[in-house]
Amino acid sequence: MLDVSDLRFVTALSTAPSLAAAARTLGVTPPAVSQRLALLEDRLHLRLIERGRGQLRLTAEGAYLVDRAKGVLDDIESLAEDMSARAGRIDGPLHVIAPFGFGRLRVAPVLTRFGEENPELRPMLSLREDPVGAMNDGLWDVLVHVGRLPNLRITQRKLAPNRRLLVASADYAGRVGLPQKPQDMAAHRVGVVRENQADASLWPLTGPDGIEMNLRVQPVYSCNDGEVLRAWALDGFGIVERSEWSISADLRAGRLVRVLPDWSLPDADIVALLNPRAVRSLRIDKFVERLTAEISAMPMA
Amino acid sequence: MLDVSDLRFVTALSTAPSLAAAARTLGVTPPAVSQRLALLEDRLHLRLIERGRGQLRLTAEGAYLVDRAKGVLDDIESLAEDMSARAGRIDGPLHVIAPFGFGRLRVAPVLTRFGEENPELRPMLSLREDPVGAMNDGLWDVLVHVGRLPNLRITQRKLAPNRRLLVASADYAGRVGLPQKPQDMAAHRVGVVRENQADASLWPLTGPDGIEMNLRVQPVYSCNDGEVLRAWALDGFGIVERSEWSISADLRAGRLVRVLPDWSLPDADIVALLNPRAVRSLRIDKFVERLTAEISAMPMA
DNA sequence: TCAAGCATTAAGGCACAGCTTAATGCGGAC
DNA sequence: GTCCGCATTAAGCTGTGCCTTAATGCTTGA
Numbered sequence: 277m278l279d280v281s282d283l284r285f286v287t288a289l290s291t292a293p294s295l296a297a298a299a300r301t302l303g304v305t306p307p308a309v310s311q312r313l314a315l316l317e318d319r320l321h322l323r324l325i326e327r328g329r330g331q332l333r334l335t336a337e338g339a340y341l342v343d344r345a346k347g348v349l350d351d352i353e354s355l356a357e358d359m360s361a362r363a364g365r366i367d368g369p370l371h372v373i374a375p376f377g378f379g380r381l382r383v384a385p386v387l388t389r390f391g392e393e394n395p396e397l398r399p400m401l402s403l404r405e406d407p408v409g410a411m412n413d414g415l416w417d418v419l420v421h422v423g424r425l426p427n428l429r430i431t432q433r434k435l436a437p438n439r440r441l442l443v444a445s446a447d448y449a450g451r452v453g454l455p456q457k458p459q460d461m462a463a464h465r466v467g468v469v470r471e472n473q474a475d476a477s478l479w480p481l482t483g484p485d486g487i488e489m490n491l492r493v494q495p496v497y498s499c500n501d502g503e504v505l506r507a508w509a510l511d512g513f514g515i516v517e518r519s520e521w522s523i524s525a526d527l528r529a530g531r532l533v534r535v536l537p538d539w540s541l542p543d544a545d546i547v548a549l550l551n552p553r554a555v556r557s558l559r560i561d562k563f564v565e566r567l568t569a570e571i572s573a574m575p576m577a
Numbered sequence: 578m579l580d581v582s583d584l585r586f587v588t589a590l591s592t593a594p595s596l597a598a599a600a601r602t603l604g605v606t607p608p609a610v611s612q613r614l615a616l617l618e619d620r621l622h623l624r625l626i627e628r629g630r631g632q633l634r635l636t637a638e639g640a641y642l643v644d645r646a647k648g649v650l651d652d653i654e655s656l657a658e659d660m661s662a663r664a665g666r667i668d669g670p671l672h673v674i675a676p677f678g679f680g681r682l683r684v685a686p687v688l689t690r691f692g693e694e695n696p697e698l699r700p701m702l703s704l705r706e707d708p709v710g711a712m713n714d715g716l717w718d719v720l721v722h723v724g725r726l727p728n729l730r731i732t733q734r735k736l737a738p739n740r741r742l743l744v745a746s747a748d749y750a751g752r753v754g755l756p757q758k759p760q761d762m763a764a765h766r767v768g769v770v771r772e773n774q775a776d777a778s779l780w781p782l783t784g785p786d787g788i789e790m791n792l793r794v795q796p797v798y799s800c801n802d803g804e805v806l807r808a809w810a811l812d813g814f815g816i817v818e819r820s821e822w823s824i825s826a827d828l829r830a831g832r833l834v835r836v837l838p839d840w841s842l843p844d845a846d847i848v849a850l851l852n853p854r855a856v857r858s859l860r861i862d863k864f865v866e867r868l869t870a871e872i873s874a875m876p877m878a
Numbered sequence: 879t880c881a882a883g884c885a886t887t888a889a890g891g892c893a894c895a896g897c898t899t900a901a902t903g904c905g906g907a908c
Numbered sequence: 909g910t911c912c913g914c915a916t917t918a919a920g921c922t923g924t925g926c927c928t929t930a931a932t933g934c935t936t937g938a
Contacts (some may be wrong), residue, residue, distance in 0.1 A: 277656040277669070296884055308927055310886055315925095321664040327885070351652060355645045356578040360869045362638050368578070399656050431673050497715040597914055609897055611916055616896095628915075884935080891928075898921075906915085 282316055282350060283345035289313065289325060290334055290342040298400040339519050354555040361558040367396035370559050373410050375418040377502040378405040378546070380441075382521065386570045389514035390563055398558060405500055417554050418564060422519055423544035433564060435571040439520040443532040447512040454535050458483075458491045461536075465514030467497035467505050479517065484538040519544060521574075546571060581653060583617055584646035587646075589661035590614065591635055591643040616730060655856040668697035671860050675721040678803040679847070680704040683822065684721050687871045689785040691864055698860060706801055712752050718855050722766060723820055734849040734865060736872045740821040741842040744833040749811040755836055759784075759792045762837075766815030768798035768806050780818065785839040820845060822875075847872060 285302075289309070292298035317324055324338035328378075334342060360367055370391075374383040384401055391399040405411045407421055424432060442455065455461050458481055460523050468476040476498065479491045492550040496514065499505050502522055509516040510526065515535050526532035550556075586603075590610070593599035600610040618625055625639035635643060661668060671692075675684040685702055692700040705711045710724055725733055745755065745765075756762050759782055769777040777799065780792045797815065800806050803823055810817040816836050827833035833845065849865050851857075 278581075278653055278660070280579075280653075294884065295886095304926085305928065307887080307929085310884095312926075314886085321666050322660060332776075337660065340663070341660060344652075344659070347647065348653050348656060351645075352579055352581075352584075352649050355642070355649060358645070359579070359621050359623060359638065359642060362641070365622050365899070382840050412866070595914065596916095605896085606898065607915070608917080611914095613896075615916085696886085881938085882936090885933090887932080888930085889928100890930105892924105892926095894925095895921100896922095898919100900918085900920105902917080903925100904916100905912105906914105907912085907936100908911090 277319070280349070283349055285312060286324065286338070287342055287345050287349065289332070290338070292332065293571070294332060295327065314332070327397045350555070357555045357557040364558070365396065366394040366555065366559045366562055367398075368557065368559060369398045369400060369420070371400045371402065371416040372418045372420065372563075373402045373404055373407050373416045375399055375407050375422060376403050376405055376500070376521065378422050378519075379420065380570045381503075382571060382574065383567070387563070390566055391510070394559070397466040411549075416551050417557075418567075419549040419551070419562050420567070421522045421547055421549065422521075424547055425549075426474060428549075430549050430552055432549055433549050435568050436574070438544050438546050440517055440544050441507060441520055441523065441527075442515060442517050442535040442539070443523055443527065444535050445510050446530055446533050448514065449533050450510075451512065454533070455535075458489060458536065459541060461491060461493055462514070465496045467508050467514050467516040468493070468495040468501045469505055469517070470498040470500055471494075479541060481536075481539045481541060496556070519543065521546065578620070581650070584650055586613060587617065587625065587639070588643055588646050588650065590633070591639070593633065597627065643725045651856065658856045658858040665859070666697065667695040667860045667863055668699075669858065669860060670699045670701060671864060672701045672703065672704055672717040672719065673719045673864075674703045674708050675705050676708050676723060677706055677801070679723050679820075680721065682804070683872060683875065684868070687868055688864070691867055695860070703796060711852075717852050718858075718861050719868075720850040720852070721868070722848050722850065723822075723847055723851070726850075728824070729850075731850050731853055733850055735867070736847040736849050736869050737875070739845050739847050741837040741845050742817055742821055742824065742828075743816060743818050743826055743840075743842070744810060744828065745816045745836050746811050746813040746836050748833055749810075749815065750834050752813065755834070757837075759790060759837065759840060762792060762794055762816070766797045767794045768800070768809050768815050768817040769794070769796040769852065770803045770806055770817075770819070771796075771799040771801055780842060782837075782840045782842060818842065822847065 283388070288302055289295070289298050292301065295309045295313070296306045299306040302309065313325065318558050322337045324341060326333040326335055357368075370387075372381075372383060372387055379401065380403060387399045387401055388462050391397050392496055402410070407419055408425060411419060419500075420435070421432075421437060426497070452464070455464060472475045477493050477495050479493060481491050482490065490534075497508055501506075502518060505516050506522055506526070508514070509529060522526070523532050527534065536562070546554065548567060550560065550564065581604045589603055590596070590599050596610045597607045599712065600607040603610065603772070614626065621638075624636050625642060627634040635818070638779070658669075671688075673680075673684060673688055680702065688700050688702055692698050703711070703717070708720055708724065711717065712720060718856060720734075723739060753765070756765060767854055771777045778794050778796050780794060781789065782792050783789050798809055800809075803819060806817050807819055807823055807827070809815070810819070810824075811832055824833050828835065849868060851861060851865065855861070
């Protein structure tokens with residue numbers, strides 16, 4: 277009577293603002309959704325979704341169906357996972373969320389290779405400006421984040437250490453000179469990565485003797501893409517605070533030099549989060565394992 | 578990945594002695610089963626059923642799959658039931674088990690009518706010589722039984738009162754005469770219904786003053802079909818112990834007369850059992866309701 | 879007033895899951 | 909040895925589930 281595809285269909289509908297929207301996410305035309313819903317309702321002799329005046333609304337029966345459907349779907353999917361794990365197979369969909377810069381430059385290559393090695397895997401990499409905000413969407417397996425997240429029930433697996441460094445181009449250092457103490461910063465042009473709600477222009481510095489101080493800077497340039505800011509620094513426009521993973525190659529090559537090397541900012545270790553709501557699977561474990569190995573081994577290039 | 582039909586398929590296989598046997602119960606040809614199983618195993622990259630040397634045997638993975646599948650199937654079927662109930666619909670399969678005689682003569686008409694009134698219902702009536710034995714097969718919704726069953730966790734719903742009576746044909750009474758006290762029975766030809774393992778030839782009689790006695794009779798005729806025995810009595814061959822429901826019309830018409838009317842045998846009320854393992858559904862509730870009404874209202878015709 | 883987006887109905891098409899038949903090999907019973 | 913039932917493979921067919929396009933009417937906002 278009821279089929280898994282019916283349950284999937286109706287749960288997909290339940291989160292869509294309109295049938296047309298559902299059609300788009302399902303990758304079919306609106307009539308397909310409309311008539312399939314009508315057919316299902318006929319079959320059950322029940323109205324599932326009230327679709328008058330604009331907004332979709334689940335009826336009581338629809339809501340009940342969706343609710344129970346989620347349970348059944350979870351169950352059968354976890355069963356499929358179990359079977360796949362018993363076969364020692366790495367297959368199925370793997371949703372990874374990562375921040376823009378790090379995701380593109382560090383996670384993507386690993387995921388791509390992992391996908392090539394396991395032809396039945398269907399990797400999906402979603403680069404977000406705000407990975408943490410995407411957490412509650414539910415549809416992800418692994419979330420990579422730069423910087424430990426406080427106040428989380430989810431266990432965070434450390435992929436690699438990562439410091440935040442103040443840097444400027446060698447050219448800038450030669451032309452303008454570098455600050456020798458935090459207070460000198462005010463005389464310099466500063467760029468910051470303004471990602472989430474955190475106050476990017478307040479730097480909690482720790483000095484050589486363990487002295488702590490909060491330095492308020494007046495950024496002349498801000499961007500939510502660290503790579504843009506790195507380029508800005510490489511072009512000699514000013515001093516930026518940047519993750520070690522991003523600019524260590526530049527440091528080694530001498531394109532960038534550290535600013536106030538005796539002062540440090542809080543570490544922003546790279547961590548991976550596993551979605552507690554997702555079914556645990558072999559592919560997830562193996563991928564995180566791989567990620568840990570490769571990210572740690574990366575020459576911070 | 579896994580579909581409900583896969584789960585149904587594999588659970589069906591799990592109870593079959595051979596693929597060919599499974600094919601027969603599934604109503605398809607053996608190759609269909611063989612290749613479908615092969616396909617499923619391919620898809621999971623696992624061997625589910627060991628089919629060497631005669632007997633089928635589930636592998637560990639197969640057993641696990643079947644086990645979990647049962648849970649999922651139960652879940653989704655109960656969901657379908659719920660939706661159907663919310664629609665106030667009486668539909669789907671309805672497995673009824675009943676004993677031979679009572680089933681054919683009393684249950685069948687009710688079920689037939691109930692089925693006609695609810696075109697989407699798929700009634701299945703299974704008449705058994707030993708309904709109680711069939712209980713553990715699991716595949717039933719309602720079981721009708723004549724006589725309360727002891728030592729059962731299952732709640733028994735009384736459909737109608739029913740006495741066991743000793744009767745003979747009027748012809749026999751006139752020709753041979755009737756016994757006046759239990760001890761006289763030894764001089765008469767007696768027929769009994771020998772159904773289950775119960776000792777049909779030992780009658781626990783209760784007398785007019787509440788006197789109890791066990792009377793051992795020597796049946797000259799026994800049969801597991803009460804209707805055959807009734808015919809035997811109607812033909813004037815002897816005295817039989819028979820359920821009231823079966824012979825009350827004969828009594829009213831004078832074709833049969835009661836023997837030892839002051840002595841009574843234990844009642845054998847007609848009860849309905851609901852399969853506790855089956856999902857509760859509207860159709861079952863409504864059917865039992867209907868059964869109760871109609872059986873009670875029957876003129877014991 | 880028009881344009882755009884949404885929902886729905888009707889009609890047609892297509893892919894494919896799942897079946898069939900046919901043929902082969904195997905093992906056990908007699 | 910022969911026969912019968914089971915399992916399997918190969919090849920071919922088909923029903924139908926599910927989609928598409930096309931056309932219509934409704935609502936809403938510009």
